[in-house]
Amino acid sequence: MPLVIAGTLFLASCKPKDAAIQAAIQAKEPAGIVVSVEKGQVTLTGHVLDETAKANAEKIATAEKGVKSVLNQLTVVTVEKPIVIAADTTLIKNVADAVKDFPSVKADVKDGVVTLTGTVEKTTLIKLMQLLSTLNPKKIENKLTVK
Structure with missing residues (x-):
């Protein structure tokens, strides 16, 4: 029994914390995508230019260790004019x-x-x-x- 408890505590301590998961995913995502994590569940919000970018963002999040699920709430926006980067x-x-x-x-x-x-x-x-x-x-x- 003590081995089971020790093993459970060890495995629980090996799981990445939400903040670490969030930071790791956010660093890999392009600007405009906001990542939030709660209990291993990732939520992606923001805007992307096409469905491919939306799928890629989800793929990046899903690949991160400790992620249980991904809720992809990214919005695909139609760009009629060029993206302006502020000076x-x-x-x-x-x-x-x-x-x-x-x-x-x-x-x-x-x-x-x-x-x-x-x-x-x-x-x-x-x-x-x-x-x-x-x-x-x-x-x-x-x-x-x-x-």
């Missing part, structure tokens, strides 16, 4: 305004890429990522520690 000067101002409500988050902008460092609560990460996505960066590099 750094505009991004710097808008990103500063966007992260002011997240005091433990630092955001740097270079060449259209927004790099996030610091810490953020798990419950507010999606709100932050969605807010930054609307500012038209080329990419969002999420290097945040999720609490």
Whole structure:
């Protein structure tokens, strides 16, 4: 009996935590896709350009260790005009305004890429990522520690 308990505890401690799963998947997904994880269940939200991108995003999430299921809520958008990447000067101002409500988050902008460092609560990460996505960066590099 003690071996069963020890084995169960060992296996439970080997499972990746939701925050680690979320960070791993988010790092592999393109800008515009927001990843959330709860109890191993991944939810993908945001916009993609076609069904192939939507399927690829789901494939990336499904392949991550510890994922039990994936709810793909990505929206395929029809692009009638070219995607506009905001200029750094505009991004710097808008990103500063966007992260002011997240005091433990630092955001740097270079060449259209927004790099996030610091810490953020798990419950507010999606709100932050969605807010930054609307500012038209080329990419969002999420290097945040999720609490």
